[in-house]
Amino acid sequence: MNLQYNDLYNFFGIVGDIVSHPEFLKLRFEKHHGSNRYDHSLRVAIKTYKFAIKHKLDVVEVTRASLLHDFFFNKDFGSNEQLYKLRSHPMMSVVNSKIHFHINQNQEDIIKTHMFPITREVPKSNAAMIVSLIDKEVSIYETFKYRLRINSHNEPINIDLNKNEFKEKEILQLSKDYDLIKNTIKVTY
Numbered sequence: 001m002n003l004q005y006n007d008l009y010n011f012f013g014i015v016g017d018i019v020s021h022p023e024f025l026k027l028r029f030e031k032h033h034g035s036n037r038y039d040h041s042l043r044v045a046i047k048t049y050k051f052a053i054k055h056k057l058d059v060v061e062v063t064r065a066s067l068l069h070d071f072f073f074n075k076d077f078g079s080n081e082q083l084y085k086l087r088s089h090p091m092m093s094v095v096n097s098k099i100h101f102h103i104n105q106n107q108e109d110i111i112k113t114h115m116f117p118i119t120r121e122v123p124k125s126n127a128a129m130i131v132s133l134i135d136k137e138v139s140i141y142e143t144f145k146y147r148l149r150i151n152s153h154n155e156p157i158n159i160d161l162n163k164n165e166f167k168e169k170e171i172l173q174l175s176k177d178y179d180l181i182k183n184t185i186k187v188t189y
Helices: 005-019 022-029 037-054 059-067 082-100 105-112 126-147 168-176 178-184
Strands: none
Touching: 005 022, 005 037, 005 059, 022 037, 022 082, 037 059, 037 126, 059 105, 059 126, 082 105, 105 126
16 A cells, blocks of 8 residues: 555645544554554555545545544453444444544544444445445455464564655554654644
8 A cells, every 4th residue: 555755744634633642542552453453543544545535535534534433442341242342342432532533423423334234333424434344444454464474563664665655564654653753744624
């Protein structure tokens, strides 16, 4: 998954306040599909961002909501069974998103319905359906990629820049180093 240099800065201009927020950064320590929930959410947001540009959706609205779709913590569920967490985490993500970020009704719907059809909450917009599908695509990818590795700890990512394109692993690393570069990013939304 590549983002051109300018797209990378536009992307971080849209989501920079989220990816650097102390509460959201805690998702790095939440296991998710063999990786962590921070990286998973970032992958979903990057794919959504690219799709939204190509198909002329509201890029800011859908990208921010897609990043927040799994903004929950395992400790919030205690030892409850997996199916309970699977069905109820979208509402916990909505609650956390409302507490820490301003989200509108459309973004709330995107977050709340991303687990359709498991939650039986039907997406009300094309954007919500797209995020639901992209989340499933990324989840399948991660499950096969990371669970096939013997050691799936969060090792440091080595950056190997290829001209003016950034690959997924570099984008994830740059998001982790966002505080170092946020002064050069113009936030537009």
